[in-house]
Amino acid sequence: MTVLCVRFQLPPMDEAALPGLLGLLEEFTPVVQALPPDGALADLRGAERYFGRDAVELASVIRVRALARYGVDCLIGAGPGPMLARMALRAARPGLTRAVPADPAAIAEFLAPLPVTALPGVGAATARTLGEYGLDTLGRVAAAPLSTLQRLVGAKTGRELHEKANGIDRGRVVPGAVSRSLAAERPFDRDEVDPDRHRRALLSATEELGIRLRALDKVCRTLTLTVRYADRSATTRTRTLPEPTAHTAALTKAAYGMYEALGLQRARVRALVLRAEGLDCADRAAHQLTFDPVDEKVRRVEEAADRARARFGPRAAFPGTLAA
Numbered sequence: 001m002t003v004l005c006v007r008f009q010l011p012p013m014d015e016a017a018l019p020g021l022l023g024l025l026e027e028f029t030p031v032v033q034a035l036p037p038d039g040a041l042a043d044l045r046g047a048e049r050y051f052g053r054d055a056v057e058l059a060s061v062i063r064v065r066a067l068a069r070y071g072v073d074c075l076i077g078a079g080p081g082p083m084l085a086r087m088a089l090r091a092a093r094p095g096l097t098r099a100v101p102a103d104p105a106a107i108a109e110f111l112a113p114l115p116v117t118a119l120p121g122v123g124a125a126t127a128r129t130l131g132e133y134g135l136d137t138l139g140r141v142a143a144a145p146l147s148t149l150q151r152l153v154g155a156k157t158g159r160e161l162h163e164k165a166n167g168i169d170r171g172r173v174v175p176g177a178v179s180r181s182l183a184a185e186r187p188f189d190r191d192e193v194d195p196d197r198h199r200r201a202l203l204s205a206t207e208e209l210g211i212r213l214r215a216l217d218k219v220c221r222t223l224t225l226t227v228r229y230a231d232r233s234a235t236t237r238t239r240t241l242p243e244p245t246a247h248t249a250a251l252t253k254a255a256y257g258m259y260e261a262l263g264l265q266r267a268r269v270r271a272l273v274l275r276a277e278g279l280d281c282a283d284r285a286a287h288q289l290t291f292d293p294v295d296e297k298v299r300r301v302e303e304a305a306d307r308a309r310a311r312f313g314p315r316a317a318f319p320g321t322l323a324a
Contacts (some may be wrong), residue, residue: 005085007039011180013103033173037183037273041082043173059097081169090233103311118165124263141165181277185210189228190266202255205274210248219244221278225258230268
């Protein structure tokens with residue numbers, strides 16, 4: 001096992017600790033990839049030789065130091081590659097590192113009973129297509145002929161799916177710091193299955209991000225949505241915006257698009273996290289002129305609402321949908 005996937009159990013809206021926690025990982029290896037808002041991948045190939053300990057033993061040290069220095073516990077999955085480490089994280093528990101051995105037989109045993117949606121990058125639509133032909137677990141997908149998978153989901157996707165289901169992990173850890181970003185998290189009081197409440201939470205998050213971006217005179221280039229489920233798993237999607245923006249309506253449209261693309265059906269959602277990334281100064285961003293009077297009206301209303309909030313407080317103006 002050479003790769004750790006770590007999810008720090010940060011308090012809601014507490015992003016300030018993440019750079020320090022990434023620095024903690026960098027005490028063991030320089031090959032650390034941030035996974036905002038609360039995670040990271042760490043390649044420990046060199047660290048295992050240097051410290052004379054395997055990845056699971058090093059994970060225990062990392063957990064203790066995170067608790068001692070920051071008061072933050074973490075979930076840790078370990079595997080021979082980034083994909084398997086991410087999947088092992090789904091079965092991890094506080095205080096217990098879930099490890100997938102590098103032995104091919106052990107990898108096959110670990111993957112076989114898992115649903116196809118457990119593979120990173122496999123969405124509800126692909127899983128639904130495979131399920132119609134009885135390919136609902138990774139063991140069945142791995143046993144299916146490559147040509148069959150390619151006919152069902154396409155040549156490239158079928159080949160990648162076949163490799164991943166057979167435990168072939170071609171990913172690598174790409175070192176990188178936390179990107180310039182702002183995040184808005186919307187946890188639910190209880191696991192929520194109502195799509196209307198999911199959409200209202202997204203609207204609330206984009207409203208907050210838009211206000212914060214405009215207050216900082218910033219725009220964002222990409223938007224990332226993380227959906228956390230009742231079983232502690234999560235799905236993350238990122239979308240590059242047509243143009244850098246701080247316009248709430250544009251952020252809401254992109255967030256709704258990512259949510260709809262997930263095809264969630266009665267999913268028990270524990271929290272939604274929306275992150276605006278690739279921040280830049282607003283005066284450097286170009287805006288495509290439009291002759292749409294509705295768009296111009298919405299922007300004027302947005303400017304008026306910002307002035308009202310600046311004068312009378314943050315609750316002076318907000319969408320009627322969020323009145324409750």
